[in-house]
Amino acid sequence: MSQRLLVTRPEHDDTTTYLSHYAKLVIKYAKETGVSVTDFKAGTVKKETINKFMEKQKPRLLFFNGHGGEDCIEGEKGEIIIKENENDELLKDKITYARSCFVAVSLGKKCSTFGKGTCFIGYEFPFQFWFDETRTTNPIKDKIAALYLEPSNELVKYLIKGDFTKTAFDKSRELMIKNMNEILKENEPGALERFKALWMNCEGQKIYGDKETSF
Amino acid sequence: MNEEEKKKQLETLKEIVLMKIATMPKHYKLSIGGEGSFNKVQIAEHVNKMDDTGKQILDMELRFIQALSRGEITKTLTSV
Numbered sequence: 062m063s064q065r066l067l068v069t070r071p072e073h074d075d076t077t078t079y080l081s082h083y084a085k086l087v088i089k090y091a092k093e094t095g096v097s098v099t100d101f102k103a104g105t106v107k108k109e110t111i112n113k114f115m116e117k118q119k120p121r122l123l124f125f126n127g128h129g130g131e132d133c134i135e136g137e138k139g140e141i142i143i144k145e146n147e148n149d150e151l152l153k154d155k156i157t158y159a160r161s162c163f164v165a166v167s168l169g170k171k172c173s174t175f176g177k178g179t180c181f182i183g184y185e186f187p188f189q190f191w192f193d194e195t196r197t198t199n200p201i202k203d204k205i206a207a208l209y210l211e212p213s214n215e216l217v218k219y220l221i222k223g224d225f226t227k228t229a230f231d232k233s234r235e236l237m238i239k240n241m242n243e244i245l246k247e248n249e250p251g252a253l254e255r256f257k258a259l260w261m262n263c264e265g266q267k268i269y270g271d272k273e274t275s276f
Numbered sequence: 277m278n279e280e281e282k283k284k285q286l287e288t289l290k291e292i293v294l295m296k297i298a299t300m301p302k303h304y305k306l307s308i309g310g311e312g313s314f315n316k317v318q319i320a321e322h323v324n325k326m327d328d329t330g331k332q333i334l335d336m337e338l339r340f341i342q343a344l345s346r347g348e349i350t351k352t353l354t355s356v
Contacts, residue, residue: 074312074313075305075307075312075313076307076309076310076312076313079307128309128310129309129310130310135310161309162308162309162310163309186336187308187309187310187311187332188309189306189307189308189309190306190307191300191304191305191306191307192304192305192307192313193303193304194303194304194305194315195303205304235356238352238353238355238356239356241352241353242353245353250299250300250301251296251299251300251301251304253296253299254296254297254299254300254306257336257337257340258306260340260343260349260352261336261339261340263352264339264343264352
């Protein structure tokens with residue numbers, strides 16, 4: 062097993078573009094701490110490429126960005142890169158964080174059968190966020206989206222630092238709750254709707270498998 | 277709950293969502309994963325059509341209201 066972080070960053074719509082830009086911040090942090098990173102950028106997040114890499118290099122920490130379903134994680138434009146009962150054993154002995162919709166419902170749960178050292182963190186509901194359409198050329202500057210994507214980024218950073226998986230999960234959840242409280246203090250139109258989306262992410266974030274493993 | 281009551285609940289839920297969405301600034305969009313991203317006009321269209329996206333939006337609202345009434349949200353907010 063290599064102490065390597067694998068990141069997937071497809072960019073084919075607003076959602077994946079935002080996730081990709083925010084994931085770049087995690088990549089920067091990882092490199093600054095001396096962690097080896099393999100960054101599958103837009104255009105490269107293909108099943109064959111990812112699977113071959115995972116089989117050969119066995120990265121310990123996986124950070125998937127993109128769409129998904131209850132039993133799968135997607136890459137470029139809907140191409141399924143990990144599917145339950147097809148190639149899910151690639152997640153064995155790995156720590157996986159999937160910033161994708163619904164993946165925790167089935168694929169995530171399956172990881173809890175892979176024994177010690179395997180952990181999956183993901184979402185049972187759609188991972189959602191509000192964003193400012195006037196900021197789409199520079200998502201990092203979007204303060205609306207940051208409320209959702211920064212706690213999510215921090216989860217990976219805690220894992221990179223060496224926190225146990227449950228600790229990283231809990232700390233990320235605390236950040237979401239802190240941001241929910243911040244939204245409640247606002248006297249802005251639509252604050253309740255923005256609160257609701259963050260609450261859904263908080264409630265939907267689940268952890269399966271080894272909660273006391275680390276990177 | 278019988279069919280009539282279910283229909284009435286759905287209509288009430290729709291009204292709640294449409295009212296709340298109307299308060300969003302027009303340049304804000306909601307990303308709902310693979311469903312796509314939508315401004316308030318588009319959200320209202322989906323909710324009125326009651327297509328898959330519209331149903332998902334209503335489902336999220338129902339979950340939220342249920343959690344609110346059970347005190348789960350207060351519990352979460354005060355847990356840290």
